Amino acid sequence: MAQDSVDLSCDYQFWMQKLSVWDQASTLETQQDTCLHLAQFQEFLRKMYEALKEMDSNTIIERFPTIGQLLAKACWNPFILAYDESQKILIWCLCCLINKEPQNSGQSKLNSWIQGVLSHILSALRFDKEVALFTQGLGYAPIDYYPGLLKNMILSLASELRENHLNGFNTQRRMAPERVASLSRVCVPLITLPDVDPLVEALLICHGREPQEILQPEFFEAVNEAILLKKISLPMSAVVCLWLRHLPSLEKAMLHLFEKLISSERNCLRRIECFIKDSSLLRFALKTYFPYTSPSLAMVLLQDPQDIPRGHWLQTLKHISELLREAVEDQTHGSRGGAFESWFLFIHFGRWAEMVAEQLLMSAAEPPAALLWLLAFYYGPRDGRQQRAQTMVQVKAVLGHLLVMSRSSSLSAQDLQTVAGQDTDTDPRAPAQQLIRHLLLHFLLWAPGGHTIAWDVITLMAHTAEITHEIIGFLDQTLYRWNRLGIESPRSEKLARELLKELRTQV
Structure with missing residues (x-):
């Protein structure tokens, strides 16, 4: 030596x-x-x-x-x-x-x-x-x-x-962590150069046995910025490694997506779907986003409504409600992720969430308590048990009035507003008020007499730009869901498209 x-x-x-x-x-x-x-x-x-x-x-x-x-x-x-x-x-x-x-x-x-x-x-x-x-x-x-x-x-x-x-x-000795760290630092100004992609990818997927991250934060930040600005194109496995190894990059990617969604046509679900798919953020394993979700709840939500006979939708929704209620309100066996994670998981599978109101309106029998709870939870995830129970009572009363009105030979827009309590001084932004507005919209689309007064009701309802955007979003979302599930209702679909077209000319 x-x-x-x-x-x-x-x-x-x-x-x-x-x-x-x-x-x-x-x-x-x-x-x-x-x-x-x-x-x-x-x-x-x-x-x-x-x-x-x-x-x-x-x-x-x-x-x-x-x-x-x-x-x-x-x-x-x-x-x-x-x-x-x-x-x-x-x-x-x-x-x-x-x-x-x-x-x-x-x-x-x-x-x-x-x-x-x-x-x-x-x-x-x-x-x-x-x-x-x-x-x-x-x-x-x-x-x-x-x-x-x-x-x-x-x-x-x-x-x-x-x-x-x-x-x-x-x-045959392993590459020293210090050398890998140094190389990641060196690559920062070179990331967008032609032909450097393989080296960037290799650094991202290179995992050592060290207890702490060895790649430099500025390397992660530079790569993430280049990806978001479309200056480089890396395999999905490398992008996922980046976001899982450096959470600030994942957060920035999420904020970047939200900015695009907010600045674009926020009520066009097809454009929103394209943005989300292009961002690659829904390509993680479900367990990554919802680590504490019960497997039984995840399995039932993973079922596509299109693969289940329509006559079994109500039963499936009841089962979903039971599992969610146990996770949210049962303190002994509740989910470690809390109510928000359960709610986020539920809306992640939006086709189940969005059909609850329709199922309630189409049911001639007593409104099932399980669906009332599911609807109250969907619109007010931060509500406590007592407040959610009050919302269920309020919704049940509105549903009863709507059921009576559906049998009436003559309907008026003002009567419908009064029954739903939309002419009161209640804050229109409250979750319960939004829930009731959506019930009214479902009623207008499905009730035979609702088609004749639909535009009058919406004119009374949409007294602010915020509510107008909300209604546009509801109609676009409904048409999108009907198309995905193969629901055919020519008269309702035609009405929804006409209302959507008219409202969009006003914003």
Whole structure:
């Protein structure tokens, strides 16, 4: 080991002198000498890396105070950079110099300088005159040669990360976490460059055995930003790894999606569905979003109403209500995620949630308490047990009046408003008021006499822009659901489309 150290020091001085000569001369003899010694210089770099990776950055500077000069001279020599193997070894040597936690301005400046050199290696898109002559002699144009060189070097680094050992250095030892962290820091300014995607992907899917995250936060942030702005395209597995490994990136992706939904046509469900699918955020496993949900509730909600006979929908909704009520109100066996997670899971499968009111209005018998509870919970998830019970009583009374009115030969818009309590001073934004408005809209679409007074009722109901948007959203959502479930009701569908078209001209 001592002899190896002496040999390395002697070699170090030799190559330092060589690089100085190569740097100062550009004669044909100098070029020929560079090419003649490249294989030996690469071997020296391999030995240097093997030594550097065993030391921390402070020890390296103490042992080799001019190491930065040596590596810089090599990095700016076009003939050395003409070999992707040289580029790769130089990158790893430079990564060894990076101080993971700089303690002073000198160490911070060194880190910045190293990142600049690394950026030069990976992103320089021009060749000096000497390399142009060299590549032309090989039958390549520089514009064709460099992209291939960069691509090969990137693929080589990505391969090493995936296999988690340094094939090129004939060692089976695992790649040190510090080196992976350094490489992620280096990649930050290079993420959107062509052909760098494989390296970014390899870093994201590279999981070590360390208890803490080793990739740099700024790397995650830069990759996430590039994905959201469509500057790079990565496989779904890599994107999911990014969001699961760095929750702030997942949060930003969610906020980005919400901003797009709010700024777009918020009442067009087909556009909303396209935005959501394009964002890739519903492609996680259900357990990722709802870790504490009971398996039985998840299984029943996963059933598509389209796959269940229509006559069994009511029974399925009752079963869903029982499971949700147990999760929300049973303190002994309740879900650890609380009422909000249960509610969010319920609306995630919106086709079940949105058919509750229709089932209540179509039932000639006593309104089932299970469906009344489900409706109250859907519109008021934050309500307590007592407040939800009051809402159930209120909804039951409105349903009774609507059932009587459905048998009447003559209906008036004002009578319907009065029965539903929509002409009172109650806050129209209250969940119970929104629930009742939606009951009225369902009644207008399904009750035979409701079609004749539909526009009059909506005119009385939509006395604010907010309520008008709410009604537009309800109608669009209803038409969308009918289409997905194959529900055929030509008269109701025609009425809904006419109302939707008229309302959209007013906003």
